[in-house]
Amino acid sequence: MATTRAILQVLDNYQKCKLDFVEAICELSTKEQNVEVLHSSGVLQFLKPLLLDTIPHVQQAAAFALGRMANFSEDLAIGIVDNNIHYQALRSLKELNRYNKKPAACMLGGIAKHNSQLAQEIVDIGSVEQIVLCLEEFEPGVKEVGCSAVGYIAKHGLNFAESVINAKAVPLLVISIQDTDLALRRASVLALAEIAKHGANVAQVVVDATAVPLLATLITHPDAKLKRNACYCLSSISKHSPELANIVVGAGIFPKIYISLKDADPQVRRNAAILIREVCKHTPTLAQIVVGGGGAAAIVENVTDTRGSERLPSIMTMGFIASFSETFADMLVSLNGIPPLVDALNTEPEDHIKSACVWSLGHIARHTSTNALSVAQCGALQKIVVLLLSPRSCEDLKSKCVKTLKGVIQKLRHLPALDALLQGPKLPEDLLKLLVLQLEKILENDEDGRTHFVTSGGFEKLQKSSIEPDNELKQSIEHINTFYPVEIVQYYSPNYPDLLLRKVIRGES
Template identity: 50%
Template sequence: MASTRAVLQVFEKYQKDRVTFVQTVAELATRPQNIEPMQSAGVMALLRPLLLDNVPSIQQSAAIALGRLANYSDHLAEAVVSNEILPQLVYSLSEQNRFYKQAAAFVLRAVAKHSPPLAQAVVDSGALDSLVQCLEEFDPGVKESAAWALGYIAGHNAELAACVVEAGAVPLLVLCVQEPELSLKRIAASSLSDIAKHSPEMAQAVVDAGAVAYLAPLILSPDAKLKRQVCAALGQVAKHSVDLAEVVVEAEIFPSILMCLKDVDGFVRKHAATAIREVCKHTPELAQLVVSNGGVAALVDYVDESEGNNRLPGVMALGYISAFSETLATAVIASKGIAPLFASLVEEPEDHVKSASAWSLGQIGRHTPNHAKAIADAGVLAKLVAVGSLPSSSEDLRTKCVRALRFVIEKLTDLAALDRTLQERGLPHEVVKFVVHQISKVLPNDPKGRHDFVTSGGLAAVQSLEAAAGTQLKEHVDVIKSCYPEEIVQYYSPAYPAQLLEKLEVGA
């Protein structure tokens, strides 16, 4: 008996040491400074056999430790793949208890998150079928871990998302959205968003599973993190085509989603604005629907109250709405939409946000003289010139500023505004042509304006332009000069002082 006990003690000590080892390694893996020494000590090779240990708690701790290591860097995730650990995890996913399944799904997620090749390695190991089966488990924790892993795999590219769809994940993710657990709802919505974002086909797969009908009511959820994911998912579906946007609209997201623009959570506000942008960009009818539900005033407030990248979807949404028709652009002007867009152009440090602001202002002013005058009266033209002429401005920003100036100037009949723009310092040559052309069309029909154009220095500015004979610019300058008597034209010509001095010298 004594000898039996002595033998058993050896095995018990070995088991306790294994438990101590995996638990300690799992704990050490939570701190980044421990990762390199553990890797140098060959931790992967030591953990691998423990995944198949006959003690469930050791298996689970070994998986958690591996997940934490793989989560740390793509280099360690590659080590998990090269040590052929994935097939063991996949095998165990279908065999073991719920705690181990959760830990194994965590490892797969930690590997897949880093890059498409690593996500592909997870797919190649046969993990998708096992993860999809986990979505049918009773335990919400297992479902959540599996949904999270599937979302990371699908998020990389359309090919991987297609693999997830083909594995039958989407209908089960839609069921997860309907579960009572908030964290499971969030992860499922996020994973559906990661699938839908890549292509119309992927978004259609999400729609065909009935996801939109279950996501839309969750816009009113009191949970901010869930609302973030729901608004993001709806936006990812709506962005691809008119038909998909109409599916989202038909789920009656308006006016509920407009309330999200006032949410205390910044990410909820941004994702809601993005979803609205993705709906209204497609057709005049969808833009009108946003306007009819009070969307313009809500977007104007959102742009006014936001800053940085958060401003961008609101800025673009107002641009898309304004682009479709003069009626919709008038709605933006009536809701005082020009001022926050102008502020965004002036205040934002990032060129891409300035570019979007310039584009949106151009869309408002492109329709009629009244629209163009509203833009000019707000002082936008001078700022577009100034921003576009900055040496630090990107090529895209300069292009957007020039294009916006052209759109507005071609409709502008307010001679004073055209005059001010012509005399702006740093006015690009291509814009000078548009301004002079427009002045040549307006000036002959504006007797009072002809007087003011002279006294303001406009006529002198036109004559100082270098307009080569035979060019359109020269033709426009000649039209402007023909509106005045010869003496006035001569008096305001750049050569007039020299001619007077010449006469003086001749007389002497």
């Protein structure tokens, strides 16, 4: 017969085995590569009853393990919802024990981060208010996990952002920015960014909570993650309207933000460039603030020094600045802004980056013939034509190529540049028509130009163009022909050898 001591020893061994098991799973869940194996082995069914275990440490470790795995795996997050495990996490959030709140909020946030459907599941069980209450806890770790969960919910759409606003999350997030705990500050700033990005109204809520002055001080913070989140949040506010952008500018981000364009962290550099873009895109006045404070040179340097998606925001910023006025476009040209755009056009493999380059070059060139010539002389036009004709180019890139070429051709007054474009790859007829009209205007009053046009081979190329007789383009070509002696026109016409042969035969006979 077993003694009382032996019986208690068996139960004690069971409790220890549970604790060892859940701690091992918790440790394994910290590595993403382990999650798929754990999920396929049915780990949910093992951990679900442990969330109700009598030992608090077992409950907490099980919840942490599920939260970490949900954070890594969308399939596992769906499994948690399908097994109604998230309801247990909500019950834990309602408890007074802060040690239970942290893993519960971790699990709910890990579920919500993946997509709007899972986020809606978390909202529908009424967990948003309980998650926001985590921000009132004294323990920084609990507040950090709560901030992260708020951000994961808010990022999926305007209705989710409004749900966390209605739960009074924004004032608590702003208070968390001022905490001494670095991880908490990072999470709170990112959550505010995820709220503000969805529209002017929700961004105004963040502004009204006096977040902007606090965020502006963080763009020079020594911590890279906090700095990149601050830039992201300020850009999420600025992008919606000139009024919001003016508030951000008024917080004193210039010229401090230009230092971040040279930061060692590439994401800080990119987010800083995005912030500058979102400010200056709205009005000439805001663009003037950037240009007048030395920002144009910093942006050109950023495009020159960076590669890939990191240079995209500054490429677009150049286009926004140039679009506002001839003066701004001239400044970008004087700062040698065109060569880095052409370099990106030639070297970047992604179509959306090429589209941005073409778009920005078009805005620089569209104001004056001088700027159009600067773009042409950098070899941009030939590359744009190649991209337009390439079957691999996306429709957006082709559309921007057509628009830019039209704008440049209509401004260009330099015959050699137009001639080079004519002698390149065959242009679509609408662009060729614009090109011939420009040639017509120039050649009519330029005797030396007419000579150059013949000796360069441009005149011959024009004669060999296959155009219908009654076409408007054909009429323009025939008008150009009137600038030359009949013999020149006949000599370069496609049927000249046959005509000459007939004359020889008639002469011999």
